[in-house]
Amino acid sequence: MTEFDRASFFTIHADLPREGPGETADVAWAAEVSNLRPGARICDAASGPGGDIGALLRAAPDAHVTAIDAHGPFIEAAHARWGADKRVALQVGDFKAITGPYDFIWSAGAVYFSGIEYMLPLWREALAGGGAIAFSEPCLFTASPSDGAIAMWDGYNRLTNTQGIAAQITRAGFQTIATRMLSDVAWESYYRPMEDRITKLRRVADDRMHIALDKAEAEIARWRKHRAETGYLLSVVKPA
Template structure:
């Protein structure tokens, strides 16, 4: 298997593909007055971890779940096959079809870049529409060499102020922002670490898979040791 295949194999059947939890979703949507029939785009929905929460806030929603990976899209399609409110589309989240009252993007905006992605979405938001997203940022605490070395792979990573400045530059008003709490990270890393342990205990993985497992565990260990230095900034913004 290659790097992408190893990643997808390790992450298969995980409940979510990045930090986040229901309490953080509730916090974000608590700052918005969405209509009960609001049109929602879940951009880069992964396995669909946030869809049930979004629907609980918008009971008559029309929700489009967009995902580039066919395996994740298939999981969402199966999970919500009996729910007419949910439509699943494999495609580029930079070019969604339609106009929405809310674009929700948990941890996937870095693929587009904050400012570029938000600018592109403006044409797909109704007047007064909102975007809620999370993006990696430095918290302002002193940075360790370990954290800086690890996140060098994400050169666009800035501080909280950089993320908010990019949001404003893209034509949005920031309603609220905060770093995701530790519970949102454990909601992601807990199942991932259990998966790593299962794969290691299940026999002798290939050399490539061992390297991939070590890298995944290394990310978890880095967060435990240096998680106060970086985090996912959750931003609630309204188009101007």
């Protein structure tokens, strides 16, 4: 991505409610299968603007959520919503460097930057005894995906199916407790606000911004076309 592309990207993405697909029901499900206890210490690792913080707080009475993201403006956006809440700590930082201890590490749409087999062992030390990690990972839902479905993931070389993800989790020294596919609602919760943003920016866009907007629209259209073939698999895992 060139410097200018980055600028366009962050203009499109500034102040969106979330930066990847997800919905409250995913968090509630993951917390339930993890047996999250009252007072749980939770990390939202690569939180973006904090779209999951409310659901995480609702998942366990008296929980405390530390939300970490590398992009300062996303944490600023989270601050506007959660800065006054004592149950929430917001940090600009690297999710690879979290130390914990946490009872629950939640990471939506970010583990795949480095991969399951790199990230899970890294987080093992940050996990309290009995703790769990929940993360979403690109996944193929068919044995014969179309080129368009594969292209959704920009050449992601670890792209695999549910069995392949489970195998990576095992090789990382963890066991899969439960999995579920992210729903269409989760994806539309990400893409509909982005579409509104695209419509607004079109009115004032220069040529370069139009190119970035075309790209964002193409991404949305591609997911809608190929959503039966690929998407995110949410896995809840614990050390083996």
